[in-house]
Amino acid sequence: MITRTGRRPRLRVAGGCLAALLTVGACSSGSSGSGSASASGSASAAVTGTVTVFAAASLKESFTTLGQQFEQAHPGTKVVFNFAGSDALAASIVGGAPADVFAAASPATMKTVTDKGDAAGDPATFARNQLEIATVPGNPQQIATLQDLARPGLKVVLCAKEVPCGAAAQKALAAGNVQLTPVSYEQDVKGALTKVELQEADASLVYQTDVKSAAGKVDGVPFAEASSAINDYPIATLAHAPNSAGAAAFVALVESPQGRQVLADAGFLSP
The missing domain is CATH 3.40.190.10 (Periplasmic binding protein-like II)
Structure with a gap:
């Protein structure tokens, strides 16, 4: 106690x-x-x-x-x-x-x-910190923009809405007028990143620092709307x-x- x-x-x-x-x-x-x-x-x-x-x-x-x-x-x-x-x-x-x-x-x-x-x-x-799109190495789905994440058949993972990376993702999606249904919501950013590292998802919205720390395991795609969702x-x-x-x-x-x-x-x- x-x-x-x-x-x-x-x-x-x-x-x-x-x-x-x-x-x-x-x-x-x-x-x-x-x-x-x-x-x-x-x-x-x-x-x-x-x-x-x-x-x-x-x-x-x-x-x-x-x-x-x-x-x-x-x-x-x-x-x-x-x-x-x-x-x-x-x-x-x-x-x-x-x-x-x-x-x-x-x-x-x-x-x-x-x-x-x-x-x-x-x-x-x-x-x-700001968000970046993490993709499978080589970016086989040729994801270039935030809007690409809404393509049919694409498996996208997001952080849970109540955690900071999830709240930032929702702001960015709203700024880009993007609506999507992720295959899962993860309880922290490392969980979202791991799904892509294991190739259980095509992409996730994570911090640029996480993309950098996972160099070689994921590729990173910067996107314009990330500037509207920077976390202190x-x-x-x-x-x-x-x-x-x-x-x-x-x-x-x-x-x-x-x-x-x-x-x-x-x-x-x-x-």
Whole structure:
């Protein structure tokens, strides 16, 4: 049983403290506002133990890399990830699941957490993402536009409407005046991508970062309507974080130039 304690003080790490963060694990900051937290203005708060991060499925590759960098910078620490659909993660957090950081694929799913007072402060947008059509390698169906997905006989997979990639897909389809009935709705973007990788579907609407991570297993087709459905990705430390200092340090890494480079390399757009 999880005991809900009082709200922890919100802690911040300023971007300019990155060097100190990576060497001693924390630094002081007199700034306030949205974004991350740091170790209560004292450089003596060492980063130790396990940091539990709940993150949208589309962040798996980039956050895994950042987790490895974090552990190298803070010997003896361990970053444990729970990657899944943002809506499922948000529901777990408000239900009392112990976690230190939440990174969502849309502000709407983050709002589920902030509305319940489970975030330690205002979330910060750290990246953006847009959709792309994933096809079987070689694109044998010669899909070139969003409208092509409505062709009779084409097997298309979408994310469930309640998850961020599904909500973005619905916006894009509406912008293109495209109506289609998918062969399945998947609970996160990796599920939609896997259907194409296994050639159980001809195409799916996923994030461009997922197409990039699956290079060689799928082909990507950009489409004009994707610009009308770009998702912001917010991140926040959690009010009942078991490791608040670790949470602050991990969020600071994500927001740092080093973190932004990892995200850019994965295909994410700047916030």
